[in-house]
Amino acid sequence: MLSLTLEPTNNCNRRCLHCFVNKADAPGFLPLGLAESILSQAKDLGFQQVHLTGGEVALYSHLAELIRLIVGYGLPFTVVTNGFRFPEVLLRPGGGPGVPAASAPGG
Numbered sequence: 033m034l035s036l037t038l039e040p041t042n043n044c045n046r047r048c049l050h051c052f053v054n055k056a057d058a059p060g061f062l063p064l065g066l067a068e069s070i071l072s073q074a075k076d077l078g079f080q081q082v083h084l085t086g087g088e089v090a091l092y093s094h095l096a097e098l099i100r101l102i103v104g105y106g107l108p109f110t111v112v113t114n115g116f117r118f119p120e121v122l123l124r125p126g127g128g129p130g131v132p133a134a135s136a137p138g139g
């Protein structure tokens with residue numbers, strides 16, 4: 033099964049010693065338009081699922097829109113999160129993406 037892994041941001045709200053993300057790098061965020069282009073191409077190429085990772089995905093300000101795009105392409109997806117913003121972002125009543133998330137403690 034072809035899987036697309038997207039890193040919407042390298043930014044994170046933790047500083048785990050084992051982390052492979054280079055904390056010296058400036059925080060970066062995937063432009064939503066670029067994400068849409070990548071998803072469109074991935075769908076055309078036969079990709080069948082999407083994995084969102086980072087950085088901390090819940091710090092990406094366009095997360096809800098990104099998930100709507102993924103759902104719109106009919107692609108199942110997973111989210112790797114440290115969970116520290118889970119209640120306020122991922123489970124936000126009425127405004128959150130309503131993610132059936134897979135959580136990985138410590139990233």
Ligand code: SF4
Pocket residue numbers: 044045046047048050051052053086087088114138139
């Ligand atoms: S939570 Fe994950 S991304 Fe953030 S510092 Fe820890 S391992 Fe790295």
